[in-house]
Amino acid sequence: MAKRKLILIGNGMAGVRCLEEILKEDPNRFEITVFGTEPHPNYNRIMLSSVLQGDTTIDDIILNSYEWYEQHGIKLFTGETVEKINTEDKLLYTDKDREVSYDDLIIATGSNPFMLPLPGADKEGVIAFRNIEDCEQMIRSSKKYERAVVIGGGLLGLEAARGLLNLGMEVDVVHIMDQLMERQLDATAGTMLQEELEKQGMNFLMGYQTEAILGAGRVKKVSFKNAKPVKADLVVMAVGIKPNVALAKESGIKTNRGIVVDDYMQTSAPDVYSLGECAEHREMVYGLVAPLWDQGKALAKKICEIDAGDGYQGSILSTKLKVSGVDVFSAGEFADNPNTKAIRVQDEFEGLYKKVVVRDNKVVGAVLFGDTSEGTRLLSMINNETDISEMSKVTIFQSTGQGAESGVAEMADSDQICGCNGVSKGDIVTAIQEQNLTTVSEVRGCTNASRSCGTCAGLVGDLLEHTLGDEFEIVDEKATVCDCTDLTHEEVVAEIREKGLTHTREVMNVLDWSSDEGCSKCRPALNYYLGMVHPMEHEDEKESRFVNERMHANIQKNGTYSVVPRMYGGVTNSKDLRRIADVADKYDVPLLKVTGGQRIDMLGIKKEDVPNVWKDLDMPSGYAYGKAIRTVKTCVGKDFCRFGTQDAIGLGIAIEKKFEKLNTPHKVKMAVSACPRNCAEGGIKDVGVVGVEGSWEIYVGGNGGITLRAAELLCTVITGEEVLEVIAAYLQFYRENARYLERTSHWLERVGLDYIKSVILDDEQEKQKLANRMEIALSNLKEPWSEIINDEKQKNDLFENYKATAVAQK
Amino acid sequence: MSKAIETQLIKVANVDEIPNQVGKEVIIDNLEIAIFRLSSGKFKAVENKCPHKQGPLSEGIVSGEFVFCPLHDWKIDLTSGDVQKPDDGCVRTYHVEVRNNEVFIKI
Ligand code: SRM
Ligand SMILES: Cc1cc2nc3c(=O)[nH]c(=O)nc-3n(C[C@H](O)[C@H](O)[C@H](O)COP(=O)(O)OP(=O)(O)OC[C@H]3O[C@@H](n4cnc5c(N)ncnc54)[C@H](O)[C@@H]3O)c2cc1C
Ligand code: SF4
Ligand code: FES
Numbered sequence: 001m002a003k004r005k006l007i008l009i010g011n012g013m014a015g016v017r018c019l020e021e022i023l024k025e026d027p028n029r030f031e032i033t034v035f036g037t038e039p040h041p042n043y044n045r046i047m048l049s050s051v052l053q054g055d056t057t058i059d060d061i062i063l064n065s066y067e068w069y070e071q072h073g074i075k076l077f078t079g080e081t082v083e084k085i086n087t088e089d090k091l092l093y094t095d096k097d098r099e100v101s102y103d104d105l106i107i108a109t110g111s112n113p114f115m116l117p118l119p120g121a122d123k124e125g126v127i128a129f130r131n132i133e134d135c136e137q138m139i140r141s142s143k144k145y146e147r148a149v150v151i152g153g154g155l156l157g158l159e160a161a162r163g164l165l166n167l168g169m170e171v172d173v174v175h176i177m178d179q180l181m182e183r184q185l186d187a188t189a190g191t192m193l194q195e196e197l198e199k200q201g202m203n204f205l206m207g208y209q210t211e212a213i214l215g216a217g218r219v220k221k222v223s224f225k226n227a228k229p230v231k232a233d234l235v236v237m238a239v240g241i242k243p244n245v246a247l248a249k250e251s252g253i254k255t256n257r258g259i260v261v262d263d264y265m266q267t268s269a270p271d272v273y274s275l276g277e278c279a280e281h282r283e284m285v286y287g288l289v290a291p292l293w294d295q296g297k298a299l300a301k302k303i304c305e306i307d308a309g310d311g312y313q314g315s316i317l318s319t320k321l322k323v324s325g326v327d328v329f330s331a332g333e334f335a336d337n338p339n340t341k342a343i344r345v346q347d348e349f350e351g352l353y354k355k356v357v358v359r360d361n362k363v364v365g366a367v368l369f370g371d372t373s374e375g376t377r378l379l380s381m382i383n384n385e386t387d388i389s390e391m392s393k394v395t396i397f398q399s400t401g402q403g404a405e406s407g408v409a410e411m412a413d414s415d416q417i418c419g420c421n422g423v424s425k426g427d428i429v430t431a432i433q434e435q436n437l438t439t440v441s442e443v444r445g446c447t448n449a450s451r452s453c454g455t456c457a458g459l460v461g462d463l464l465e466h467t468l469g470d471e472f473e474i475v476d477e478k479a480t481v482c483d484c485t486d487l488t489h490e491e492v493v494a495e496i497r498e499k500g501l502t503h504t505r506e507v508m509n510v511l512d513w514s515s516d517e518g519c520s521k522c523r524p525a526l527n528y529y530l531g532m533v534h535p536m537e538h539e540d541e542k543e544s545r546f547v548n549e550r551m552h553a554n555i556q557k558n559g560t561y562s563v564v565p566r567m568y569g570g571v572t573n574s575k576d577l578r579r580i581a582d583v584a585d586k587y588d589v590p591l592l593k594v595t596g597g598q599r600i601d602m603l604g605i606k607k608e609d610v611p612n613v614w615k616d617l618d619m620p621s622g623y624a625y626g627k628a629i630r631t632v633k634t635c636v637g638k639d640f641c642r643f644g645t646q647d648a649i650g651l652g653i654a655i656e657k658k659f660e661k662l663n664t665p666h667k668v669k670m671a672v673s674a675c676p677r678n679c680a681e682g683g684i685k686d687v688g689v690v691g692v693e694g695s696w697e698i699y700v701g702g703n704g705g706i707t708l709r710a711a712e713l714l715c716t717v718i719t720g721e722e723v724l725e726v727i728a729a730y731l732q733f734y735r736e737n738a739r740y741l742e743r744t745s746h747w748l749e750r751v752g753l754d755y756i757k758s759v760i761l762d763d764e765q766e767k768q769k770l771a772n773r774m775e776i777a778l779s780n781l782k783e784p785w786s787e788i789i790n791d792e793k794q795k796n797d798l799f800e801n802y803k804a805t806a807v808a809q810k
Numbered sequence: 811m812s813k814a815i816e817t818q819l820i821k822v823a824n825v826d827e828i829p830n831q832v833g834k835e836v837i838i839d840n841l842e843i844a845i846f847r848l849s850s851g852k853f854k855a856v857e858n859k860c861p862h863k864q865g866p867l868s869e870g871i872v873s874g875e876f877v878f879c880p881l882h883d884w885k886i887d888l889t890s891g892d893v894q895k896p897d898d899g900c901v902r903t904y905h906v907e908v909r910n911n912e913v914f915i916k917i
Pocket of ligand 1: 554555556562564593594595596597598599601603623624625630631667669684685702703704705706707743
């Protein structure tokens with residue numbers, strides 16, 4: 001039977017999520033085509049706020065890469081808009097004059113930002129906050145201009161404002177009401193929120209009615225009906241959204257505020273479905289992602305002709321403000337009214353406020369400020385209409401200890417833990433059990449739970465505890481970063497990501513370190529993690545580096561240094577050798593030695609001479625001192641050796657050139673040999689590559705040091721190009737997943753080779769993402785020796801001593 | 811010859827020549843001293859030889875009022891010169907004075 005032709009209009013979060021559900025139900029049923037106006041594959045729109053706030057990059061928020069579409073045989077037309085649907089003949093037309101026929105059609109066109117129809121609203125510099133282009137425009141503007149005005153004091157406006165502040169702009173937030181986020185918060189929480197954000201540097205113009213946007217070509221000022229105008233170089237309108245129904249309406253499909261659908265997401269036209277922000281179900285139009293997961297499931301079952309039960313039954317919404325340092329949560333009916341009662345707790349010292357709204361003994365709404373860890377649990381109580389008459393009022397708020405344990409225990413497998421990414425309790429428990437996960441960040445890595453707003457991280461922790469029992473405690477206990485904190489490496493990294501922390505002092509401050517400035521264990525670890533998380537922004541902290549990595553040379557027992565220049569793949573030439581010899585003579589270098597890493601070590605150089613030695617050598621650093629990529633040993637290979645099958649030297653040099661200078665949790669050594677005799681000793685390297693006839697074998701997790709360990713086969717590939725790709729994904733995963741000072745051999749023992757394979761080999765999408773992040777990390781590396789010799793101040797600070805004489809005084 | 815040691819202030823540098831939180835070695839005749847500018851803005855000076863195996867303390871990681879020796883990670887109190895437990899020992903400390911943006915060490 002020929003496949004049915006399915007077309008999706010709108011390459012956004014709802015539509016593509018629904019395709020994923022359809023592929024799960026019946027992967028071969030449809031021939032799928034997708035049209036999307038935006039010139040990108042599907043990305044996580046929610047995370048635009050994090051991109052703007054500098055916590056993540058556009059690459060990191062791609063949900064489905066181009067490869068994903070390809071893998072599933074989906075035809076994707078980006079940058080192409082559907083302009084008309086003929087529901088009678090089942091045809092549609094695009095702005096590129098394409099005419100396509102369909103058997104089934106899904107409309108998921110999302111919504112458009114609502115732009116206030118003010119005079120001057122079309123001026124340059126007036127934008128919305130909806131897509132990647134808006135985000136990029138704000139980032140660009142912040143480099144050229146100083147003052148931004150955000151119109152709208154709701155979720156989106158505040159997140160935009162925080163982002164613009166992070167980008168160094170001065171920000172006024174204009175809000176027409178006298179309370180922020182009045183659609184999600186009561187007056188108490190609204191006031192606390194405003195005070196907190198004012199502390200962060202936001203300026204509020206409350207109760208201001210915008211009148212016009214002034215300026216010649218570009219915006220200069222914003223004027224008000226009831227106050228003096230303010231200066232503005234950029235205006236962001238975040239006053240609301242309206243469902244994007246124009247296409248459906250013009251094509252004769254029934255619309256109201258949204259495209260009207262039934263419980264199975266069917267519209268008034270035959271075989272035409274709709275979901276997401278453009279759809280209206282039981283007179284509700286949603287503006288958040290949570291409903292998408294259930295809508296997508298219902299639609300997928302229906303369209304695959306599988307029993308869809310009662311279909312989609314509507315959603316209760318919760319929201320969280322994604323601004324670092326401010327925790328706000330709201331769900332359900334948060335406002336007081338005559339037939340509800342509320343339980344309130346407020347602590348003005350700690351800045352905490354919690355309110356739970358109850359009707360007929362059931363929790364129907366909640367507002368949390370300052371600590372939102374109970375949010376997901378309260379939401380599930382609202383969803384399940386939990387009867388609280390048996391509970392004491394205080395236990396409703398208990399999120400840790402017994403209460404919480406039983407809280408997750410009681411949840412059904414289908415209950416959603418992570419609303420942002422649609423991950424259920426069942427999904428998480430399965431992942432924990434099948435992949436031996438032990439930390440929140442591992443669960444995040446495997447399931448996406450807690451990846452977006454982070455509210456559910458506490459619940460994920462409870463689930464881990466519940467699923468693993470005692471094991472969890474043990475795993476958790478041994479791995480604190482150092483005595484300055486109770487947090488594990490994984491927790492610290494997760495906090496750095498979630499809270500957008502950027503400096504070791506800030507990490508120690510925000511995460512309640514027991515000492516002000518940490519110690520020799522945590523400081524280098526934090527500096528590494530910050531650089532790993534923020535590869536483009538993090539400024540390396542010299543003062544947090546161990547001596548060798550600060551001086552870019554190995555300190556010796558007598559305070560002199562050794563210098564090891566790079567010798568790619570162990571290959572040298574007469575010119576370099578001559579230069580090394582000349583430098584050794586000029587500076588009286590006490591010992592020249594061939595190292596175990598196939599290069600030359602110049603030992604015993606005086607501190608003041610080190611920069612001059614570098615300068616005269618004019619060779620790059622070999623990083624023989626770093627928690628970094630060290631050497632790639634090679635064997636002679638096929639050009640000379642009678643057994644050689646491959647160009648081991650060429651590949652080794654390519655690997656070393658690609659990854660040199662890269663910081664890693666511990667040092668990384670590699671080797672390439674051209675036959676299984678393995679003369680370059682790949683069997684005891686972090687990564688060992690062995691050439692055989694027609695392919696390369698890649699071994700990982702070897703170690704020739706304190707605890708000898710043989711490397712294990714990761715995979716076999718055909719080309720050198722592929723070797724580089726696998727190494728990129730493997731090393732980036734190691735960089736992100738291992739604890740600081742954990743060699744690959746120990747890390748691999750701890751997490752298991754199967755797990756590593758499942759991430760970097762079986763999951764094509766993840767592999768690509770890791771490779772992309774690796775490229776970012778590699779793009780910002782500087783050669784340290786030449787940097788220091790060209791920077792008088794650094795050179796002086798690090799290598800010069802002060803000399804003075806004591807003049808005897810009479 | 812008198813055995814009484816004459817104390818004197820020796821100018822070693824201007825304030826802004828001493829990097830924050832990264833030590834600096836000062837050589838006065840044959841005395842080797844490590845001087846530190848802490849993040850609090852205070853200056854500290856100690857003999858630049860770890861009591862363990864003479865490690866150059868000027869190259870250690872500075873944390874608050876302590877330095878961790880770069881060779882084997884002993885932790886030393888920059889105010890008292892005492893080595894912290896579990897190790898034992900003591901290093902000589904020097905008084906530092908700042909006058910008109912100039913840094914002096916008393917020897
Ligand atoms: C220079 C060299 C010895 C030599 O003369 O050949 C050397 C010298 C040092 N090694 Fe090594 N290792 C050297 C090859 C090795 C090898 C063999 C190899 O790389 O092929 C190994 C075993 C392989 C391995 O790492 O799996 C090796 C295992 C170690 C270890 C134990 C690592 C482990 O995980 O068990 C340490 C300690 C550490 O890193 O924490 C270490 C640490 C050191 C340090 C950096 C100690 C330190 O922190 O100051 C030594 C610096 C000496 C100095 O004053 O300059 N060195 N070291 C070799 C430099 C290679 C290079 O060109 O970069
Ligand atoms: C900055 C920001 C932060 C947010 N934060 C949160 C949050 O924390 N929590 C939360 O729950 N929600 C949040 N949201 C809302 C969430 O992103 C949306 O609810 C979700 O993206 C809706 O998905 P959708 O598929 O319906 O619409 P979209 O993701 O907008 O997808 C619709 C797509 O259809 C395309 N399209 C439209 N018309 C056509 C056409 N005729 N032809 C072809 N393509 C077309 C559009 O270009 C768009 O790419 C946030 C939104 C923004 C902008
Ligand atoms: S690895 Fe094989 S090819 Fe290379 S030198 Fe050794 S024996 Fe020769
Ligand atoms: S020399 Fe200082 S700790 Fe060993």
